[in-house]
Amino acid sequence: MATNKTFDQIVVGDCAEITRVCSTNDLLIFAHASGNRNPLNLPDTDWTGDGVVDTPLAPSMWVGALISAVLGNILPGPGTVYRTQTLTFHRRVAVGDSLTVRVKVTAKKPNEMLDLETTVSTEAGDLVASGMAEVVAPKQQIEFDASELPALLIERHRHFNRLITLAKTLPALPTAVVAPDDASSLEGAILAAREGLIEPILIGARDRIEAAAKDIGEDLSPFSLIDIEDESEAAAKAVAMVHEGKVKAVMKGHLHTDDLLRHIVKRDGGLRTKRRISHVFVMDIPGRATPVVISDAAINIAPDLNTKVDITQNAIDAALSLGLPLPKVGILSAIETVNPAIPSSLDAAILSKMAERNQIRGGIVDGPLAMDNAIDVQAARTKGITSLVAGRAEVLIVPNLESGNMLAKELTFIAHAEAAGLVIGAKVPIMLTSRADDSRARLASCALALLFNHWKATGNPVETLEPIEG
Numbered sequence: 001m002a003t004n005k006t007f008d009q010i011v012v013g014d015c016a017e018i019t020r021v022c023s024t025n026d027l028l029i030f031a032h033a034s035g036n037r038n039p040l041n042l043p044d045t046d047w048t049g050d051g052v053v054d055t056p057l058a059p060s061m062w063v064g065a066l067i068s069a070v071l072g073n074i075l076p077g078p079g080t081v082y083r084t085q086t087l088t089f090h091r092r093v094a095v096g097d098s099l100t101v102r103v104k105v106t107a108k109k110p111n112e113m114l115d116l117e118t119t120v121s122t123e124a125g126d127l128v129a130s131g132m133a134e135v136v137a138p139k140q141q142i143e144f145d146a147s148e149l150p151a152l153l154i155e156r157h158r159h160f161n162r163l164i165t166l167a168k169t170l171p172a173l174p175t176a177v178v179a180p181d182d183a184s185s186l187e188g189a190i191l192a193a194r195e196g197l198i199e200p201i202l203i204g205a206r207d208r209i210e211a212a213a214k215d216i217g218e219d220l221s222p223f224s225l226i227d228i229e230d231e232s233e234a235a236a237k238a239v240a241m242v243h244e245g246k247v248k249a250v251m252k253g254h255l256h257t258d259d260l261l262r263h264i265v266k267r268d269g270g271l272r273t274k275r276r277i278s279h280v281f282v283m284d285i286p287g288r289a290t291p292v293v294i295s296d297a298a299i300n301i302a303p304d305l306n307t308k309v310d311i312t313q314n315a316i317d318a319a320l321s322l323g324l325p326l327p328k329v330g331i332l333s334a335i336e337t338v339n340p341a342i343p344s345s346l347d348a349a350i351l352s353k354m355a356e357r358n359q360i361r362g363g364i365v366d367g368p369l370a371m372d373n374a375i376d377v378q379a380a381r382t383k384g385i386t387s388l389v390a391g392r393a394e395v396l397i398v399p400n401l402e403s404g405n406m407l408a409k410e411l412t413f414i415a416h417a418e419a420a421g422l423v424i425g426a427k428v429p430i431m432l433t434s435r436a437d438d439s440r441a442r443l444a445s446c447a448l449a450l451l452f453n454h455w456k457a458t459g460n461p462v463e464t465l466e467p468i469e470g
Contacts, residue, residue, distance in 0.1 A: 002074075002078050002143065004078045004141065012105050017100055018070055022096065034059070058092070058094070058097075067101055067118045067133065070102070076137040090130070102121075103118050115134055117130075159291045174199045176247040177189045179204040179255040181205055183215050185442070186218070189202070195443065198249070201241070201246070202226070205227065205228070247428070248428055271426040271428065271430075273426065276300070276307050277424065279424075280421070281419050283418070283419050284420075284444075285411055290465060294404055294407060298405070305350060315395045317452075319363065320455060321455035321461055322448075323462070330389050331348035342368075351397070352366050377392065418441065420447070420448050422452060424452065429453055430449075432445075
């Protein structure tokens with residue numbers, strides 16, 4: 001609750017200040033609000049043109065706007081009307097700088113006018129900006145609750161940017177791309193090759209692949225192409241090339257998932273291991289501190305308990321490969337208590353206990369948890385749940401394919417998340433993207449495959465993930 005000081009209550013010499021740390025989101029919000037899209041002030045840009053992303057600097061008027069926060073919120077506070085402001089800027093501000101913004105009343109004048117000295121300085125005391133403000137102070141006491149101010153969602157997908165950057169540090173992954181005979185799947189494979197993530201071997205109908213290449217204006221001459229008309233035969237060829245050691249990953253193109261998986265899961269000549277294969281969606285959700293892994297939303301329709309053990313272990317392995325050091329795994333159900341009438345709550349409790357006994361390794365597993373108290377700390381506190389996972393889950397294990405598919409699609413189309421998909425549990429990682437996925441999703445899926453392949457070979461991620469707040 002903000003409370004003002006009226007003109008009569010204010011005396012010369014009164015002071016007020018706030019401290020503010022400049023964040024990346026501040027720069028993005030200011031760019032949208034002001035319309036100033038100067039690349040000097042935006043993150044993830046190479047404004048010098050040297051091929052390296054440059055450190056953004058805060059717009060000077062963003063610094064100046066902080067003064068209005070003190071005047072409008074504290075001194076004089078709600079009801080203040082700005083009249084004039086002079087500003088001299090002494091140095092630039094970078095993301096992470098802590099600023100102290102201070103105002104001091106220097107004169108009271110007729111008609112409720114005030115003069116105030118205004119300064120902005122760094123934590124070390126270096127002056128960033130200075131000037132004088134003239135305002136009309138309020139005549140009456142005002143209290144204002146700003147808690148109902150609408151929140152803002154910043155649609156940034158920093159986690160995928162990071163994962164793709166990390167994957168580029170690894171050798172490209174020889175990959176069989178099955179039936180890339182439409183614009184989206186072919187473009188995704190070529191983009192991943194251009195970014196150094198995969199060495200694609202295109203397997204499918206030559207005439208259709210060449211037609212797709214013509215549609216997107218791409219030259220296929222740098223890539224190997226195996227001409228196989230039938231999509232099922234193309235999938236079988238990809239699996240055979242894994243056994244021959246010619247490829248270390250498989251990427252789904254423009255064919256039905258069943259047509260590809262049929263050859264992967266077959267007992268003779270397939271890519272089975274001792275563990276059940278499962279699919280993970282890795283979601284880059286704006287505002288989340290880490291990526292969120294969801295499983296299984298694409299392969300196992302109604303998994304029993306034994307299958308859920310493998311699904312959970314596969315998802316933990318995926319999270320470890322992304323650099324999450326001890327993934328927090330929430331086993332989802334409709335409720336957060338064990339109820340024999342809800343089978344998923346029983347499975348969740350058993351999986352949690354199995355993790356305690358090291359039958360599931362590498363993560364902290366808890367359940368049953370409902371979706372709200374799995375991902376929201378306040379929801380978990382409200383329901384009195386004490387857990388290392390509740391409110392902080394980084395991996396979500398869903399009861400069945402339907403619920404997982406709906407969750408992933410809701411996050412994509414309502415929460416504006418980006419999604420990438422990978423099949424784990426086979427001899428090699430399989431990039432199982434939707435035929436409707438764009439090239440960005442396919443690029444991110446290639447990055448996941450490369451990072452997972454590295455983790456599987458070495459036992460270590462390329463880099464341990466530091467959570468990103470905001």
